[in-house]
Amino acid sequence: MKQLFVLGLASLLVACGGKEEPKVTDSTSNTPPAATAPMDKAALSEQAKNAIKTYGGSLKAELQTAMQSGGPINAISACQLKAPEIAKTVSDGEKLQVSRVSLRNRNPVTGVPNEWQTQVLNDFEARKVKGEALESLVYSELVENAGKQEFRFMKAIPTEAMCLTCHGSEVSPAVMTRLKELYPQDKATGFKEGDLRGAFVVVKNLP
Numbered sequence: 173m174k175q176l177f178v179l180g181l182a183s184l185l186v187a188c189g190g191k192e193e194p195k196v197t198d199s200t201s202n203t204p205p206a207a208t209a210p211m212d213k214a215a216l217s218e219q220a221k222n223a224i225k226t227y228g229g230s231l232k233a234e235l236q237t238a239m240q241s242g243g244p245i246n247a248i249s250a251c252q253l254k255a256p257e258i259a260k261t262v263s264d265g266e267k268l269q270v271s272r273v274s275l276r277n278r279n280p281v282t283g284v285p286n287e288w289q290t291q292v293l294n295d296f297e298a299r300k301v302k303g304e305a306l307e308s309l310v311y312s313e314l315v316e317n318a319g320k321q322e323f324r325f326m327k328a329i330p331t332e333a334m335c336l337t338c339h340g341s342e343v344s345p346a347v348m349t350r351l352k353e354l355y356p357q358d359k360a361t362g363f364k365e366g367d368l369r370g371a372f373v374v375v376k377n378l379p
């Protein structure tokens with residue numbers, strides 16, 4: 173698992189090395205150079221997708237290992253401890269911020285979406301209803317924030333069968349008790365396989 177993670181990070185670094193971001197220097201023009209903007213966005217999206225792949229892959233591996241070695245109660249603690257740790261490692265390595273949010277969140281601090289993230293999550297739900305596959309739902313935007321460019325990226329997280337032990341509608345009493353101890357305001361149960369569980373978020377501040 174560790175090896176995979178390191179490999180993932182290495183390929184991230186390779187993927188992002190040597191590319192200079194073209195700067196918009198003409199402050200008198202209202203329209204950014206059309207030729208460079210989409211290319212930047214594509215490269216940034218690629219970087220965001222890679223960061224999410226590393227983060228998501230490591231999380232899942234941690235979860236599976238913890239479930240196998242000590243069952244779901246043990247895995248709850250592993251998830252609580254490891255999720256922020258892995259997020260920080262990937263974020264620092266990539267100079268961006270990666271996280272997970274949900275409209276029905278478990279972690280009352282890190283899991284809560286802000287305004288634009290809430291809009292995107294609602295949009296993902298609407299696109300799902302219209303028949304789009306959850307696996308392919310992404311959002312990306314370059315915005316101006318306090319005079320600086322900010323790249324925003326989100327990717328939908330589908331609920332899989334293995335998630336139901338801790339996020340489903342028939343969570344065992346023992347798991348429920350542990351979850352209530354750690355997360356008294358938990359909103360993240362009652363999901364079915366194929367539901368939108370939430371989304372990965374990547375935010376990158378551009379120089």
Ligand code: HEC
Pocket residue numbers: 232235244245247248249251252255256272273274276277278279280282283284329330331332334335336337338339360369370371
């Ligand atoms: C062993 C129990 C367990 C399993 C299985 C599990 N989770 Fe979680 N999940 C948790 C815990 C605990 C947290 C809170 C972590 C934290 O405090 O950061 C969480 C948080 C999350 C969050 C962050 C947003 C929020 O609600 O706070 C997402 C998204 C998520 N889980 C998705 C999944 C998906 C998708 C799966 C299946 C692939 C899954 N989980 C399987 C226990 C579990």
